[in-house]
Amino acid sequence: xxxxxMFAGFGGQGILLIGKILAHTAMEEGYEVxxxxxxxxxxxxxxxxxxxxxxxxPIGSPIIKNPLHLVAMNRPSLEKFAPTVKPQGxxxxxxxxxxxxxxxxxxxxxxxxxxxxxxxxGNPRAANIVALAAFVARxxxxxxxxxxxxxxxxxxxxxxxxxxNLKAVDEGVKAAG
Amino acid sequence: xxxVLMKGNEAIAEAAIRAGxxxxxxxxxxxxxxxxxxxxxxxxxxGGVFLQxxxxxxxxxxxxxxxxxGARVFTTSSSPGIxxxxxGISYIIGAQCPAxxxxxxxxxxxxxxxxxxxxxxxxxxxxxxxxxxxxxxxAPASVQExxxxxxxxxPLAEKYRNPVMVLGDGLIGQMMEPVEFPxxxxxxxxxxxxxxTTGMDNRKSNKRNLVRSLYLDPVQLNENNLILKRKYEQMxxxxxxxxxxxxxxxxxxxxxxxxxxxxxxxxAIDMLAEEGIEVGLIxxxxxxxxxxxxxxxxxxxxxxxxxxxxEMSMGQMIEDIERSVRGACPVHWxxxxxxxxxxxxxxxxxxxxxx
Numbered sequence: 318x319x320x321x322x323m324f325a326g327f328g329g330q331g332i333l334l335i336g337k338i339l340a341h342t343a344m345e346e347g348y349e350v351x352x353x354x355x356x357x358x359x360x361x362x363x364x365x366x367x368x369x370x371x372x373x374x375p376i377g378s379p380i381i382k383n384p385l386h387l388v389a390m391n392r393p394s395l396e397k398f399a400p401t402v403k404p405q406g407x408x409x410x411x412x413x414x415x416x417x418x419x420x421x422x423x424x425x426x427x428x429x430x431x432x433x434x435x436x437x438x439g440n441p442r443a444a445n446i447v448a449l450a451a452f453v454a455r456x457x458x459x460x461x462x463x464x465x466x467x468x469x470x471x472x473x474x475x476x477x478x479x480x481x482n483l484k485a486v487d488e489g490v491k492a493a494g
Numbered sequence: 495x496x497x498v499l500m501k502g503n504e505a506i507a508e509a510a511i512r513a514g515x516x517x518x519x520x521x522x523x524x525x526x527x528x529x530x531x532x533x534x535x536x537x538x539x540x541g542g543v544f545l546q547x548x549x550x551x552x553x554x555x556x557x558x559x560x561x562x563x564g565a566r567v568f569t570t571s572s573s574p575g576i577x578x579x580x581x582g583i584s585y586i587i588g589a590q591c592p593a594x595x596x597x598x599x600x601x602x603x604x605x606x607x608x609x610x611x612x613x614x615x616x617x618x619x620x621x622x623x624x625x626x627x628x629x630x631x632x633a634p635a636s637v638q639e640x641x642x643x644x645x646x647x648x649p650l651a652e653k654y655r656n657p658v659m660v661l662g663d664g665l666i667g668q669m670m671e672p673v674e675f676p677x678x679x680x681x682x683x684x685x686x687x688x689x690x691t692t693g694m695d696n697r698k699s700n701k702r703n704l705v706r707s708l709y710l711d712p713v714q715l716n717e718n719n720l721i722l723k724r725k726y727e728q729m730x731x732x733x734x735x736x737x738x739x740x741x742x743x744x745x746x747x748x749x750x751x752x753x754x755x756x757x758x759x760x761x762a763i764d765m766l767a768e769e770g771i772e773v774g775l776i777x778x779x780x781x782x783x784x785x786x787x788x789x790x791x792x793x794x795x796x797x798x799x800x801x802x803x804x805e806m807s808m809g810q811m812i813e814d815i816e817r818s819v820r821g822a823c824p825v826h827w828x829x830x831x832x833x834x835x836x837x838x839x840x841x842x843x844x845x846x847x848x849x
Binding site: 337340341344349350351352353354356357376377378379380382 | 497499524525608609664665668669670671672754757758760761762764835836837838839
């Protein structure tokens with residue numbers, strides 16, 4: 318069994334970081350994982366995306382044409398990658414910034430205003446963690462308590478940000494319904 | 495220590511330290527600059543040396559100097575940087591010094607691009623610098639394998655007193671995977687008092703050691719080159735490494751592929767098997783010495799009608815494959831050479847066109 322998750326958005330939205338946290342969580346859960354960034358000549362203000370592959374067997378191709386799931390943090394990413402998602406996958410739409418639907422009937426679309434939620438928590442920069450938690454809660458790809466441990470681990474060098482980000486996880490889970 | 499999630503470049507850096515290498519000279523270049531970034535922080539912590547050269551040419555001579563003085567030393571770069579270093583590498587080969595070079599390949603020629611490539615195959619395996627020298631070249635297909643190959647490269651370089659190259663591509667450098675640093679791959683640097691300029695303090699004999707690549711006497715130069723030749727023949731006997739995948743099937747087609755590209759081929763082979771199409775794979779772990787016999791035997795197997803070289807270059811390894819297959823069946827090429835990694839679906843299409 319293999320799942321692939323694509324995280325996509327603007328540079329600066331913390332896309333690569335939430336991909337890394339998911340990969341770390343899945344590794345702690347005993348899965349084989351690979352985190353593959355886009356590292357083309359696209360930087361500040363451009364698009365950023367990464368793919369996380371989670372499998373119970375050694376991972377073959379790190380190049381994924383059709384991911385199972387998509388976390389889209391901005392409109393260009395949704396438009397570009399929604400058509401590539403496999404049927405039955407989850408597409409998380411950051412509805413704070415995206416005013417359209419994913420345009421697919423065969424996937425599980427989850428619209429979450431992740432920036433507004435993070436804003437209410439006091440820091441819009443936690444929007445990525447809200448999105449990650451909402452996605453994980455809906456897809457059940459890894460357990461939430463394990464995700465929390467890895468969020469804590471990720472911010473251990475900036476410990477004062479841990480409570481904010483753990484709250485962001487809780488709010489994301491709530492938003493996933 | 496359990497598994498940690500690390501980017502290939504950082505894992506390569508840490509692997510060198512775990513292998514007992516405390517000397518790193520480098521000049522940054524995408525897609526491997528994180529090695530230098532990591533070691534600029536880490537080397538001082540472990541009492542090692544990180545020094546950024548003014549150019550890759552300078553770095554290659556820093557490596558030469560440290561190696562001649564008997565130190566374990568390594569550097570990392572990417573394609574255009576390796577071209578600049580190739581002058582120093584040639585000197586290091588001629589002077590028979592051990593050193594480790596990591597090439598995280600990007601597209602070329604010229605500045606090319608910064609995305610993954612395997613287009614330095616010929617340079618690494620056949621044409622590194624001028625003269626009759628060669629490198630022992632290891633080609634990892636995962637971050638874990640990159641770690642193990644870097645750790646293995648140091649004792650191999652010392653065994654042959656010849657530089658060893660770890661030949662990865664941009665994806666190996668940029669990808670994160672779980673890694674472990676196996677304790678059993680940690681080795682002590684060999685004693686080099688019999689040839690290196692290690693100083694006379696602890697030397698048993700009074701013989702002065704001279705490290706050089708200049709032999710103006712043609713007889714001496716010929717002798718030195720014959721020593722190199724014997725080393726390369728010994729590598730061919732003792733160091734060939736490869737992986738065979740799905741070769742216990744009744745395959746009609748054999749793929750030969752290495753590094754990142756070979757992983758894509760494995761997925762393609764699994765998908766083809768579900769359709770009832772059997773394809774075998776030989777994956778060289780050493781591209782010099784090349785697994786000639788393994789490729790020949792797999793290609794000459796009853797039922798195998800063709801061989802497909804899948805590489806991220808215009809077709810370079812295909813020449814080694816053709817040489818190994820010795821006409822047992824036709825050899826074809828599929829690949830891309832601009833920085834895109836072909837998908838399993840594209841490999842499957844290339845396979846289906848041949849069968």
